[in-house]
Amino acid sequence: MSYDLVINGGTLVLPNGLVEADLGIESGRIAALGEGLRGTQTVDTKNLLVLPGLVDPHVHPIHAETYRSVSEAAIHGGITTTLHHLYTPPDRDPVRFFEQAIPEAEADSYTDFAFHVRLNDLARTQPAIAELTGRGSPTFKLFLAYGGRGIMVTDDEILLAMQAAVGCGGTLLFHAENGPLTELLEVQARDRGSDSLLDYYASRPAEVEIEAVARLLSMVKLTRCPTYFVHLTCRESVRLVAAAKLEGLPVYAETCPHYLLLSAVEAAGLGGRAKMAPPLREDADRQGLWYALAAGFIDAIGSDHSAFVPAEKEGLDSIFEVGFGVPGIATMFPLLFDRGVRQAKVTLARLVDAMATRPAQILGLSGRKGCLAVGYDADFFLFDPEKPFVIDDASERGNAYYSLYAGRRGKGSIESVYCRGVPALLAGELQADAAKGRFVRREIATGSGGASTGGSRVP
Numbered sequence: 186m187s188y189d190l191v192i193n194g195g196t197l198v199l200p201n202g203l204v205e206a207d208l209g210i211e212s213g214r215i216a217a218l219g220e221g222l223r224g225t226q227t228v229d230t231k232n233l234l235v236l237p238g239l240v241d242p243h244v245h246p247i248h249a250e251t252y253r254s255v256s257e258a259a260i261h262g263g264i265t266t267t268l269h270h271l272y273t274p275p276d277r278d279p280v281r282f283f284e285q286a287i288p289e290a291e292a293d294s295y296t297d298f299a300f301h302v303r304l305n306d307l308a309r310t311q312p313a314i315a316e317l318t319g320r321g322s323p324t325f326k327l328f329l330a331y332g333g334r335g336i337m338v339t340d341d342e343i344l345l346a347m348q349a350a351v352g353c354g355g356t357l358l359f360h361a362e363n364g365p366l367t368e369l370l371e372v373q374a375r376d377r378g379s380d381s382l383l384d385y386y387a388s389r390p391a392e393v394e395i396e397a398v399a400r401l402l403s404m405v406k407l408t409r410c411p412t413y414f415v416h417l418t419c420r421e422s423v424r425l426v427a428a429a430k431l432e433g434l435p436v437y438a439e440t441c442p443h444y445l446l447l448s449a450v451e452a453a454g455l456g457g458r459a460k461m462a463p464p465l466r467e468d469a470d471r472q473g474l475w476y477a478l479a480a481g482f483i484d485a486i487g488s489d490h491s492a493f494v495p496a497e498k499e500g501l502d503s504i505f506e507v508g509f510g511v512p513g514i515a516t517m518f519p520l521l522f523d524r525g526v527r528q529a530k531v532t533l534a535r536l537v538d539a540m541a542t543r544p545a546q547i548l549g550l551s552g553r554k555g556c557l558a559v560g561y562d563a564d565f566f567l568f569d570p571e572k573p574f575v576i577d578d579a580s581e582r583g584n585a586y587y588s589l590y591a592g593r594r595g596k597g598s599i600e601s602v603y604c605r606g607v608p609a610l611l612a613g614e615l616q617a618d619a620a621k622g623r624f625v626r627r628e629i630a631t632g633s634g635g636a637s638t639g640g641s642r643v644p
Contacts, residue, residue, distance in 0.1 A: 188216055188224040190606055195230030195567065197557055198237070198537050208235060210563040213605035217559065230567055233600065236537055238265025238564030240555050241514060242439060242544040243415055243487025245270055246290075248508065249494045249584040253293035255514065256622060258490070258583030260295050260609045262515040263599045265564035266545075266554045266625065270326055271300040275335045279304060279313040283322060287624045294622030295609055297554070297562070301326045301358055305335070307342035314346065315353040321626030323355045323549055324413070329397045330364035330462070337364045343401070347410035354629035356411040356548070361397035361422070362389060362463055371505055382456055385504045386449050386464035391419040394463050398422045402429050402436065411435040413547065416489050418444045418463045420473030427482040437547050439485040440474050442517035443589060446524060447471075457498045457507035458587055461489070478539060479531045485544040486521070486536075490514035492585035512585035519574055523595030549627030563606035572598035 188209035197204045197218065209217035209224065244267045246255045252269075259267050269290070273282045279302050290298055302317055303326040304310050314325060327338045327346060338346070350357050370388040374380075379387075398414060402425060405412050417423055417440050426438045443461065448468040452459040459465065477483045491510025501507055518540065525531040545555030553562050574597065576590045602610035609619035 186223075188222060189226065190563075191222045191224030191227045192230055192235055192565070193222070193227050195233045195235040197235045198533060199557055200534065200538065200542060202534070208557065208565070210606040213563055213607070215557060215559055215561050215563050218557070232569070234568040234570055235557065236263065236566055236568055237541045237555055237557050238566060238602070238604065239263050239518060239540045240266045240268070240544045240548075240550060241488050241490075242268045242485050242548060243270065243441070243489045244268060244514065245489070245491040245510065247272065247491065248497065248510065249492040249586075250490075251293060251584070252290045252298075253295070254583040255490065255492075256293070256295040256298070257615060258512075258515045258581060258585065260602050260615060260619070261582045261599065262488075263518050263566040263568070263602055264514065265296055265566075265602065265604045265609075266550065267294070267296045267298045268324075268544075268548060269298055269300050271302050273303050275305055279310050280316050283317060283320075291622065291624055295615075295619050296604065296622045297564075297625050298622055299548070299550070299625050299627055303327070303336065304346065305338055305342070307338060307345045311345050311349045314349040314355050318353045318355045318629070323627055323629055324358060325350070325355060326358045326360070326415075328360045328364070329401075330360055330362040330367055332364045332368060340400070340404075343404055344408070347404055347408040347412075351408055351410050356413055358413045358415050359397075359401055360416070361394055361401060361414055363393040363396050366393045366396075375503070375505060380504050381453070382459060382504060383449060383453050385460060389462060389464050391421065391466060391470070394419060395421045395425070398425050402426070402434070405429065405434050405436060409435060413437040413439065415439050415487065416441050416444070416463060417483070419466050419470040423474065423477045423482060427477065430482065437484045438477070438482060439487050440478070440483050441487055441489045442513050442521060443511060445471060445474055445478070445486075446520055447589060452589070455589065457501065457504060459511065459589060460498075460504065460507045460509060461511045462509045475525065475530045479535060481535070483539065484547060486517070486539045487544070488514040488517055492581070492583060495586055511589055512581040512583070512587070513589065515582040516576055516580050516588060516590060519595065519597040519599065520576070520590060520593065522570070522597040527596065549629060550625060551628075553625065564604055566602040566610075567600045569598045569600055571596055574598055
């Protein structure tokens with residue numbers, strides 16, 4: 186049999202090992218894995234790794250970014266599926282806002298995509314959970330912080346949301362910080378005139394995250410609601426989630442590249458450029474996150490990419506006026522490969538599991554995304570593990586104007602990226618005729634809440 190496209194001679198990164206084999210593509214899907222496959226078109230990948238397209242579970246197409254710009258940055262980072270946090274305005278109908286967002290994103294996106302719909306005012310919006318789950322969008326974002334912005338949910342609202350999600354098969358995502366405490370600590374810091382980046386970090390200490398995680402876990406025990414903790418930053422938060430996993434609760438942990446790659450002290454000189462919430466932590470927390478990632482207690486790595494224009498990050502009167510968020514989507518895989526796999530902190534298969542397979546399983550994309558397997562979409566990228574890289578302020582692509590990692594050097598380069606069998610990036614260059622991204626209708630997730638061990642035997 187001859188296939189539309191054959192990826193020949195590379196090393197495939199599969200869930201249970203690295204295999205030297207060909208990849209046969211037919212009609213945008215993976216049709217065969219084997220030796221000696223023949224195709225109408227053949228791509229020689231000798232000395233390259235062939236990895237599944239990454240699934241980024243935490244993307245913000247807001248501030249300086251658009252669906253086009255952020256998906257361009259994602260493609261440069263080997264990411265072929267983006268899950269956008271859709272920030273429904275507090276006074277808008279979530280279902281209608283979601284419906285309007287789909288054609289807007291499809292017109293501009295290079296990646297396939299889905300949405301986590303933000304909810305608040307649960308007394309009014311609770312019915313949207315069942316409605317949107319039925320429309321193929323079963324994940325919802327809730328904030329325990331930012332009361333001043335009108336988006337913080339209260340404990341009774343959380344319980345309402347959990348009850349609704351359990352009833353229809355939805356999954357809730359939580360920004361877990363104790364909002365009233367962060368607001369009080371910020372006011373006190375301002376009153377003292379404390380205005381450095383480290384002062385900002387101190388106003389959102391690990392304890393406000395730990396308390397929020399513990400409180401949410403108590404409600405998960407009451408409801409058995411599938412619960413996904415976004416951007417966890419510290420050892421104790423992950424320990425609490427790991428203990429809940431061992432009890433069989435349906436809970437999932439995500440961290441971000443910046444929490445694995447930077448400590449608070451290392452970032453102090455970056456000023457507002459390194460302001461994000463939750464903030465960076467101590468080096469011991471960073472090391473703890475690596476251990477938890479290697480052990481499978483951290484399920485997923487999301488970029489939490491959020492780019493700003495300089496006026497929102499530079500030259501403001503106070504660090505507390507600076508925009509929340511950092512870029513990172515285009516550089517995270519090479520950096521984590523170099524700092525993690527090459528330094529034996531995590532296996533390649535576990536890293537790929539956390540950046541592709543596991544988020545796809547948890548968030549309703551299993552069977553389509555996140556794995557090199559027959560029947561899956563032909564989303565993959567070619568990676569040269571020995572090619573050197575140097576990060577500069579242009580490396581994050583999209584509309585980001587800086588990188589937190591400018592000046593870092595390492596090895597590992599994304600050479601080409603394919604989305605549904607169509608090249609989106611070749612030799613590092615975005616292709617003008619890249620396939621348009623599509624909205625991916627998702628199923629109710631079936632991933633268990635236990636620790637992931639995907640591919641732990643692979644070096």
